[in-house]
Amino acid sequence: RKEVEQDPGPFNVPEGATVAFNCTYSNSASQSFFWYRQDCRKEPKLLMSVYSSGNEDGRFTAQLNRASQYISLLIRDSKLSDSATYLCVVNIGGYSTLTFGKGTMLLVSP
Amino acid sequence: GAVVSQHPSWVICKSGTSVKIECRSLDFQATTMFWYRQFPKQSLMLMATSNEGSKATYEQGVEKDKFLINHASLTLSTLTVTSAHPEDSSFYICSAENRGRRQETQYFGPGTRLLVL
Numbered sequence: 001r002k003e004v005e006q007d008p009g010p011f012n013v014p015e016g017a018t019v020a021f022n023c024t025y026s027n028s029a030s031q032s033f034f035w036y037r038q039d040c041r042k043e044p045k046l047l048m049s050v051y052s053s054g055n056e057d058g059r060f061t062a063q064l065n066r067a068s069q070y071i072s073l074l075i076r077d078s079k080l081s082d083s084a085t086y087l088c089v090v091n092i093g094g095y096s097t098l099t100f101g102k103g104t105m106l107l108v109s110p
Numbered sequence: 111g112a113v114v115s116q117h118p119s120w121v122i123c124k125s126g127t128s129v130k131i132e133c134r135s136l137d138f139q140a141t142t143m144f145w146y147r148q149f150p151k152q153s154l155m156l157m158a159t160s161n162e163g164s165k166a167t168y169e170q171g172v173e174k175d176k177f178l179i180n181h182a183s184l185t186l187s188t189l190t191v192t193s194a195h196p197e198d199s200s201f202y203i204c205s206a207e208n209r210g211r212r213q214e215t216q217y218f219g220p221g222t223r224l225l226v227l
Contacts, residue, residue: 043203043218046216098205103153
């Protein structure tokens with residue numbers, strides 16, 4: 001089983017739509033969780049950390065379910081500029097090693 | 111936000127040559143830097159963890175004699191791909207850890223595209 005699994009997509013949505021991505025992780029000792037965004041041929045950039053109680057940053061909402069080892073990202077009112085690959089990233093506590101999922105591609109069309 | 115630079119941004123070289131990639135943290139000191147590699151449509155794969163003043167820790171399957179890492183200062187780590195071959199062609203990305211933040215955060219460099227002919 002892969003350490004971090006994501007649906008590769010692509011998710012094709014129109015502008016203004018709401019879209020959700022899911023991610024599962026295999027290591028129950030994982031303690032830190034993040035969503036990164038990676039544009040084509042660019043480096044990943046931190047979108048948001050994911051906290052146990054769930055957290056929101058503007059149009060983006062992240063949720064964590066430790067029991068199911070599952071993380072989600074919800075994007076409301078999608079913009080064309082949201083088109084990118086969204087990477088689910090997990091960090092085992094006590095270490096700094098980030099484990100990346102393969103990413104989910106989002107394409108927002110006019 | 112914290113800035114990490116990489117140089118060069120792209121390299122084309124002949125098979126058998128060595129290529130050196132620099133990773134610099136521009137506005138913070140990074141005791142730890144990481145080197146990743148990403149093949150097309152694949153996830154970032156950690157190659158090694160570079161600690162200032164000590165030997166790098168390599169992930170399983172990464173040849174330490176082929177991918178030489180030097181972390182001589184708190185703001186600079188270098189990765190040298192020795193005797194590069196076409197299968198080494200990839201996107202190499204470094205990241206630097208900023209422990210000054212509330213939560214440890216890694217900041218990524220812009221990456222280096224290596225094409226070995």
